[in-house]
Amino acid sequence: MAQDNVLYCFAQSGNAYKVALYFALTGEAWTPQFVDFFNGETRSKAYRDTVNAMGEVPVLKRNGGMFTQSGAILSMLAEESGHFAPETAQERYEVNRWILFDNHKFTSNYATLRFLLSFAKTGETGATEFLRGRVKAAFKLANEHFASHEFAAADRPTIADLSMAGYVYYPEEVGINWDDYPHLQTWKARIAALPGWQHPYDLMPGHPLPV
Numbered sequence: 001m002a003q004d005n006v007l008y009c010f011a012q013s014g015n016a017y018k019v020a021l022y023f024a025l026t027g028e029a030w031t032p033q034f035v036d037f038f039n040g041e042t043r044s045k046a047y048r049d050t051v052n053a054m055g056e057v058p059v060l061k062r063n064g065g066m067f068t069q070s071g072a073i074l075s076m077l078a079e080e081s082g083h084f085a086p087e088t089a090q091e092r093y094e095v096n097r098w099i100l101f102d103n104h105k106f107t108s109n110y111a112t113l114r115f116l117l118s119f120a121k122t123g124e125t126g127a128t129e130f131l132r133g134r135v136k137a138a139f140k141l142a143n144e145h146f147a148s149h150e151f152a153a154a155d156r157p158t159i160a161d162l163s164m165a166g167y168v169y170y171p172e173e174v175g176i177n178w179d180d181y182p183h184l185q186t187w188k189a190r191i192a193a194l195p196g197w198q199h200p201y202d203l204m205p206g207h208p209l210p211v
């Protein structure tokens, strides 16, 4: 059955990119719905009442339902289509394990550090120093994993890779030296070489930001 996929997103959101990337790589039809995050839309009462009570993107409107949390959305999409899906109980466990690690440590600290430095423009603070330490620890762990694994959770790309790919292509400078993580870089290039891959700034609306 054809699905109507409307993705509430904006170009700077790596969490939304995780779902947009799934659509780009699978070729499943989707439409972006721009969310004006930088002018407070996600924090408005209207957004929380009608789009997402959690006040976040991504939100996927699909067949009349409103679905939130990128990891849960990816799991739902993969289960329905079979694309980038785990195939065994062991793979399902590995996929969940890496999606949870991504949400808690890999994406979240990087996304917050980037937000503070590149968009809120706080300059260096105790918070940025703390977050950078957390990012480096997560990057080191992922780098060690990719030294002996081509993909995060199986011998082929799965939704765990799409989740971890959320923020790794953004160009903003946050004081992390990618040369310190060569295996992470190789994995990142492997994902970018998948047919249909596009950069987040080409896939979702809202880039560049108005000056």
Ligand SMILES: N[C@@H](CCC(=O)N[C@@H](CS)C(=O)NCC(=O)O)C(=O)O
Pocket: 012, 013, 014, 015, 016, 042, 043, 055, 056, 057, 058, 068, 069, 070, 071, 103, 111
């Ligand atoms: N764990 C969530 C994180 C979503 C998230 O943090 N979204 C950010 C943009 S990247 C957001 O919408 N923040 C809204 C706000 O803080 O007001 C997911 O993976 O979907």
